[in-house]
Amino acid sequence: MNNSIRAFAIGILFATGVTGCAYAFEGSKEVVIEEGQVLSYAEENSLVVLSKEEYDQLLPQLDDLKDETTAKESTEPEEDKSVEEEVTKEEKIEEEEKEEPKEEKKEEPKTYTLTIREGMLLHEATKELENAGIIDNAFSFNQYLEKNDKSKLVQIGTFELTTGLSYREVTAIITKNR
Template sequence: MNKRNTRAFAFGILIAVIAFGTAYFLNKPEHTENRTIDENSAKKFLQAHGYTVLTNEEYTLLQQKDAKDQNENKEVKEEPAEKNTEQEEESQKVYQLTIESGMTPGEIASLLEKSSVIDQAADFGYYLEEYGYSKKIQLGTFELTHNMSYKEIAKIITKS
């Protein structure tokens, strides 16, 4: 670049700064910084955007009512707990999964689906691929139950 090009470039930058500066200082903001927000306008604004506004007293009463409901639910849940122990023992049936050399993640997933450990073999196979477990599967026999999550099953069969 020669002097003339450099000066023309600098002059262009100067003109751009002047134009942006003028626009910045001459435009007045719609909201003034000294504007005060009263309680009613804030409440209306929040309600218009889908929020529920409570006073401190209403919030405290709501918390007390919620705590009372939870205590009642705990008392109710304690009684049938004795009846559910037999059901839980039945639902905790353990499935022995044996992974042999050459088995693919899809075959493993279909075995788990047939034994009702998982609901969808395709979803489990996708999970193994997505999170990188499919390349870490170990050979051996593993104990699994039907109420395990995909993550728990994957960690067991990859021993990670």
Template sequence: MKRTTRAFAAGILFATTIIATIYYTNHNQSKNNTVSEKQYEQLVAERNELADALEKLKKETEKTTPPQKETYIYTLTIAKGESSRDIAERLQQAHIIDDAQSFLTYLDAHELTRAVRPGTYVITSDMSYEQIARKITK
């Protein structure tokens, strides 16, 4: 009977040791998880602050930088005997110039109306009237 009691006591001691080990191991892990959660919350807060700062910077940049104008490219083909008015209207329709009449006035003022040469030209919307005129009159 002594032997049975000792075996029973040893079993209880062994089981208690295992349960205590499991309890303390899990308890320490939950403490570590709590620290990780705090760190996570801090990282989320920092991320939100950075996102807010970036959004503010983006809005300030939009205010200070003017919107960029879109550049159009047009291949202009001028036939022999085609009028300057037709050319100016096609350039306006292609968004190369803003106003056909202004371009015609420029050509007239510089006596280039009759100097327009037939051919195919690549014209862009960022070119000035002078640059366009120089290109189509040479």
């Protein structure tokens, strides 16, 4: 028993020594990324690149906006209700606008099967819907889900969606009416 423990310990020490030597002789390989590569990556992925100075200039503005938002939320709860009413009115207007072109075009709606997998991000699913023509803008649909507290209710599964659905109808389908 004692010999087997001693042999195990020697094996661990030997493996550690070999790994340490390999790591020491390998050295660190620094990857040099050029500014052009960063800019092209940002452009391909619709990202914005800011210099440190620009970023530092925007931070105080962000803090001011956060302060204004919290001040408005705490002092004017009635205004929130009116904002919600405005959003509801805007949604109704959008739905009416969407219904009018349907009557004019009289095209058959296209069906799209959306599969939401475990671990899939919300913006990935909404981007698929935008690419399929189910929704016009993935970003605005994400905002709609956030405003209506539905973003965390999106369910895993396969959903049949057709073109011409309103945000509310799409939300009801992908949240399974939760």
